[in-house]
Structures are given as structure tokens and as C-alpha cells.
Amino acid sequence: TQLLEQSPQFLSIQEGENLTVYCNSSSVFSSLQWYRQEPGEGPVLLVTVVTGGEVKKLKRLTFQFGDARKDSSLHITAAQPGDTGLYLCAGETNAGKSTFGDGTTLTVKP
């Protein structure tokens, strides 16, 4: 069983602060996804990273895939209350099965 550990599990910050969420595994993944989930809704895909060392930017969000394709990070610059939600990473194997991390609950206070 491939495990993905996310940290921190909970994060509460003030508007305007920066934050980083980490997703670590001992397994190699063919790709890794980051999702954001609102209460009572399904996850929404933010980004997919495929290549080791890859960096992708989505407005104030920066995603990085580790060189060995075992870990990833999500950095949010100048967080806003609208960024509040559950952030999930998911690693996909060559067989097409995804394993989800434990999730990071982010609260951005105005």
C-alpha cells in the first residue's frame, strides 16, 4: 500500500500570509495531483505534475514535484479567505490507481 503523508494537517493563518503544504511518500508516482475540496462537495483538480522537478504556477499557487517523484509541495502566496478549504494531494501509479493524502485543512482569516 502506497501512503501519502500530508503536513500540516491543519493550518490557520491571517489573510496575506504565505504558506506551504507538503505531501511526502516513500513510493514513486507516475503523476501527482493536488485538489481543493469545499465542505459537502467533491474535490476539484488544481494541477497535475508529471515530471520530476517540475514546477507549475496557478496564479498565487505554486506546485512542485520532487526530483524523485515521491514528494510534492503546494505554496500559496498572500493567502485570501477564499483559499479556505481542504487541500488534498493524490499520487497516481502506472496502473492508474490514485492514493490520497490525509489532507490539509486550511483556514484563512480576514
Next chain:
Amino acid sequence: GAVVSQHPSRVICKSGTSVKIECRSLDFQATTMFWYRQFPKQSLMLMATSNEGSKATYEQGVEKDKFLINHASLTLSTLTVTSAHPEDSSFYICSARAHVNTEAFFGQGTRLTVV
């Protein structure tokens, strides 16, 4: 992005009854659909993977006779929770993908409450 619709979004049932949840891909043909279970403030736990026209593959610890999955067409998969008990109360989410290595799109989830 593609749309995956789950129905119902919320359901309350009595203990001992069965509940069926539908997952439909509205604008693409899904060769594979996944069913997840999520407890409050926790991550998604994969229950089973279903490929159209074949039996679902269940994850370890998931009772296949309790959680019946049918993927009879390329746009519809159903999850039936049989003889539901209060501990089955949870948020059930499906996702669907057209092919391996293509994006999986998630439904909006179904909140099941067993009383």
C-alpha cells in the same frame, strides 16, 4: 472540464434498508469509475474500482456483498449500500475517467445518513 454527476446529493435512510447512489459521466464515456468514502475532516478512501462491463475490484477491507457496484454502461455506475447501518453514514464520492492516464473527474458527492 468534464462533468460527473452524482445522485442523490443527500439521502437519509432507516437502518436495515438499502440505498442506491448513481454516478454519471455527462459528456464523456468513462471506461473506469472509482468509488470513495470520506469521513468528516478526513481524506478520501478508495473503496473500489469499476470498469465498464466487468466486476468491480474492491480494496482490502471493503465488503463487496455490502457495497454492490454496477458499471453497466460507459456513462453510469451505481453503488448500492445494502442493509445499511449507522456506521455506514458517510460522504460517498465517485470519480470517472475516460482512459488510463487521463484526468479523473469527481462527482459532487452523496451524503448518506443512516438512522
